[in-house]
Amino acid sequence: MRKLLIVALVALIGLLPVTSFAQTQSQAPVAAKSSDGMYPLVVGLGAIAGVVGFNLAALGWGAIPMVGAYARGAVVPATASVAMSRVYATISAVTGALIANSLYSR
Secondary structure, eight states, X not given: OHHHHHHHHHHHHHHXXXXXXXOOOOOOOOOOOOXXXXXXXXXXXXXXXXXXXXXXXXXXXXXXXXXXXXXXXXXXXXXHHHHHHHHHHHHHHHHHHHHXXXXXXX
């Protein structure tokens, strides 16, 4: 049975018509340089706002610093700590991206 399957596969592969779909070589489109210097800042603030919004939707006001358990100095639940680490990670990533963008655009 195994030999029959091998022969059938080889026959099918050998009998298939060979068609080439080669494309002509073309220049890659060049992105236009944006003259709007606020675009990276707006994208970065949108990313931070998205993370904060997700934390609010998932955990409520207790996930925001200076509100809830953070303001009272109470013990913070682990989920709120994870939410804040998301915010810190996103802020540091956006800050790094904005610095890199400012250095690159010079």
